[in-house]
Amino acid sequence: MTASATDPLAPPEVPTVRLETDRLILRQWQHGDLGPVAALRGDVRVGETLGGTLTEDQAHAFAQQMATEIAGRGWGFFAMEDRRSGHFAGFGGLRPIPFETAFTPAIELGWTLSPALWGQGLATEAARAASSFAFETLGLDEVVAYTAASNRRSQAVMRRLGMVPDPALDFDHPRLAPDHPLARHVFYRLRRP
Numbered sequence: 001m002t003a004s005a006t007d008p009l010a011p012p013e014v015p016t017v018r019l020e021t022d023r024l025i026l027r028q029w030q031h032g033d034l035g036p037v038a039a040l041r042g043d044v045r046v047g048e049t050l051g052g053t054l055t056e057d058q059a060h061a062f063a064q065q066m067a068t069e070i071a072g073r074g075w076g077f078f079a080m081e082d083r084r085s086g087h088f089a090g091f092g093g094l095r096p097i098p099f100e101t102a103f104t105p106a107i108e109l110g111w112t113l114s115p116a117l118w119g120q121g122l123a124t125e126a127a128r129a130a131s132s133f134a135f136e137t138l139g140l141d142e143v144v145a146y147t148a149a150s151n152r153r154s155q156a157v158m159r160r161l162g163m164v165p166d167p168a169l170d171f172d173h174p175r176l177a178p179d180h181p182l183a184r185h186v187f188y189r190l191r192r193p
């Protein structure tokens with residue numbers, strides 16, 4: 001990320017949201033996240049549920065896109081920092097769904113953790129903070145989530161959050177080829193408590 005007039009890491013035009021949980025900080029992306037996010041998006045365990053691994057350049061472009069969205073809107077898919085270590089832990093938060101399907105427009109709750117941190121409840125913890133922000137601060141009535149039908153870990157996060165499946169809205173992801181092994185996606189929703 002190089003500094004420029006449009007640098008998303010320049011002082012923001014809207015206040016940038018920062019969410020804190022017991023173990024995580026969800027915040028705007030920083031230059032120091034670029035190495036760790038490239039490692040995360042290059043990890044085959046992550047790639048096998050997100051439609052493939054990314055090259056370093058692709059991962060950096062992804063981080064830049066997330067940072068640009070947060071700079072413009074104040075919130076989005078944040079970088080997540082492990083408060084215990086200060087290290088990058090993954091990314092997640094809230095984001096308008098960037099494609100059209102039967103349930104859009106809608107705001108998606110999303111999460112991806114470094115594999116070393118799986119199995120500790122951190123994705124659920126981050127998503128609880130993001131959904132509280134969605135309902136209490138943004139005043140949304142509903143957030144949604146979707147994932148490949150084979151992604152059991154992500155669906156377990158949805159169920160832990162109290163999200164409800166709506167199989168009538170399961171769909172083939174419009175950005176994947178119809179015969180892609182991850183094409184079929186399941187849909188969950190969470191209404192304001």
Ligand SMILES: CC(C)(COP(=O)(O)OP(=O)(O)OC[C@H]1O[C@@H](n2cnc3c(N)ncnc32)[C@H](O)[C@@H]1OP(=O)(O)O)[C@@H](O)C(=O)NCCC(=O)NCCS
Nearest residue numbers: 046049111112113118119120121122123124146147153154
């Ligand atoms: C999806 C993903 C974030 C889920 O991670 P996860 O660690 O399984 O989910 P959580 O952080 O909520 O942790 C839940 C696990 O921690 C355990 N846990 C431990 N302490 C916990 C606590 N305080 N609260 C909740 N769960 C806790 C749970 O029992 C559960 O264990 P299990 O896996 O043995 O069932 C992770 O697998 C990932 O990043 N995958 C690749 C990217 C991806 O698929 N992203 C989603 C795209 S839609």
